Amino acid sequence: YGGMGLDFSYNIAVAEELGNIRCGGVTMAIGVQAGMVTPALTRFGSHELKKQFLVPTIAGDFVACLGISEAGAGSDVANIKTTAVRKGDEYVINGGKMWITSGSQADWMCLLANTSEGPPHQNKSLICLPMNLPGIHVAKKIDKLGMRSSDTAQIFFEDVRVPCKNLIGEEGKGFTYQMLQFQEERLWGVATALTPMETVIQETIDYTRQRKVFGQPVLHNQTVHFRLAELATEVELLRSLLHRAVALYVEGNDVTKFASMAKLKAGRLTREVTDSCLQFWGGMGFTSEVLVSRFYRDLRLMSIGGGTDETMLSIICKYMDILPRK
Numbered sequence: 001y002g003g004m005g006l007d008f009s010y011n012i013a014v015a016e017e018l019g020n021i022r023c024g025g026v027t028m029a030i031g032v033q034a035g036m037v038t039p040a041l042t043r044f045g046s047h048e049l050k051k052q053f054l055v056p057t058i059a060g061d062f063v064a065c066l067g068i069s070e071a072g073a074g075s076d077v078a079n080i081k082t083t084a085v086r087k088g089d090e091y092v093i094n095g096g097k098m099w100i101t102s103g104s105q106a107d108w109m110c111l112l113a114n115t116s117e118g119p120p121h122q123n124k125s126l127i128c129l130p131m132n133l134p135g136i137h138v139a140k141k142i143d144k145l146g147m148r149s150s151d152t153a154q155i156f157f158e159d160v161r162v163p164c165k166n167l168i169g170e171e172g173k174g175f176t177y178q179m180l181q182f183q184e185e186r187l188w189g190v191a192t193a194l195t196p197m198e199t200v201i202q203e204t205i206d207y208t209r210q211r212k213v214f215g216q217p218v219l220h221n222q223t224v225h226f227r228l229a230e231l232a233t234e235v236e237l238l239r240s241l242l243h244r245a246v247a248l249y250v251e252g253n254d255v256t257k258f259a260s261m262a263k264l265k266a267g268r269l270t271r272e273v274t275d276s277c278l279q280f281w282g283g284m285g286f287t288s289e290v291l292v293s294r295f296y297r298d299l300r301l302m303s304i305g306g307g308t309d310e311t312m313l314s315i316i317c318k319y320m321d322i323l324p325r326k
Contacts (some may be wrong), residue, residue, distance in 0.1 A: 001042075001050050002058040007250050008184060011035055012191045012242070019195025022291055024298030025150030027192045032101045033057065035188050037064040037110045040126050040177040044169030053108055053128045065106035067097045067129070067155070068178065074099070074304075075311040077112070077178060078120040082157065084113035084127060086164060091115070091127060093135075093160040099305075103153025104141050106131050112174050124174035128166040135160035146297030183249070183256055185306050186263040190242050193266045193302055196295050197235050197273045201228055203291060204277040211282070224280055231273050238265050257319035264312035267303030274299055 004010075011034070018027045041054050056062040073079040082095025093113060097103070108130050115125040129136075139154040169177060205228060208218035219225055245258035274296040278285035285292055303309045317323045 001054050003042075008187075009246050009250050011184070011188060012246050015188045015191035016194055019192050020199075022199075022294070023149055024192075024196070024295065024301070025147040028147055028301075029102055029150050031185075031188050031192065032066060033064055036181065036185050037066045039181045039184060040168050041110065041128065043180075044126075044173075044177060045128070046165070049128055049166065049168065056107075062107040063102055063105050065100050065102045065109050065131075065153075067100060067109040067111040069099045070096060071098045075308045078124075078175065080112060080114065080124070082111070082113045084111075084115050084125065084162075086115065089164050090161045091164055091166075093127075093129070093157045093162065096139075096154070096156040098154050099142065100153045100155055101150055103155050104138050104151045109155075110168070112178055115171050115174075118172065121175045122172050124178075125171045126168040126174040126177055127162060128168060129160070129162055133160050133162065146294075146300055148297075182307065183259045186259045187242065187246060187249070187255075189302060189306050190238065190262045190266040193270050193299060194235060194239055194242070196299060197231075197270060200273055200277050200292050200295055201232055201235070204228065204280050207284075208280050218280060227276055227280075231276060234269055235273070238262065238269055241265065257316060260307075260312040260315040260319075263302075263307060264309055264316070267309050267312075270295075270299035270302045 014034075015027075015031065018030060021027050038054060038057055041049060045054065053062070053064075057064050067082075068077060068080070070080050070082065072081065082093065082097065084091040084093045091113075093111070095113065097109075097111075100106075100109075103109075108128055111127045111129045112124055113127060114123050116123040135158040137156045137158065139156055142152045142154060144152060168174075205219060208224055211218050241258065241262050245255045245262055248258065249255045274292060278292050278296050281290060281292055284290055287293060314323075
């Protein structure tokens, strides 16, 4: 279908390298296109669906978006309300999606919707939804704290009709398919954060070496250079956890626990690194003229998008069997 047929470790290598882009929004858009919208279609979609949607997406002719989150269901995927009711050989879709990356320019959406009245983990399906169909309304491009170059949309569906053949895999398996994809998404997100954190630390070293306060460079204060050394150590520890998780995943293991741990640590560490480094920039750090302030805003999403820190903690506790017994 136009891909290179490489294993997931190559995705991570690319993700780390994309971290050299001095803007989180560009990297995020590539991640959605290459590693979040297409995995379920690649694994479970029919040949016809892959020809129609996967081939042009891999080629870059189509922009794709992922329709999971809703205003009342972010990390709580099981609570989505959008419905796709089968009528004849079509699904009729009603509802809405929120915080959809690339949503205002997408050619198609990988949509998660309720296709039956069954239990919340067994009544959802993934559907390839062309975004030019009647009844699809892109309400607005959301104004955000960070990732400002990325268009994030609110989208509504009003009696949107799509052929039933656009179903990915089996009806009712959408939640399961999406949970499989989340592990790759979270590992990708961790990988994209490593290089920006290294860059912020190095630029802070360079700036504090030449910035003088009370007659000496800021860097020469022990509290400053010790703190930067601590942060660099934390980044390397996170990289080791990521690479261990990826190696196990490529071998076919369930890495949900390690992926959740890495995602949790990345969310917290990006906040720690950018906040600590911004402080050492002084007044310049509070301007929009330096990279540290951009990454302070852009990387704040790491603790929210793709599953909040709290969600990661719940998953880790489940795998450690330390949740309260019902």
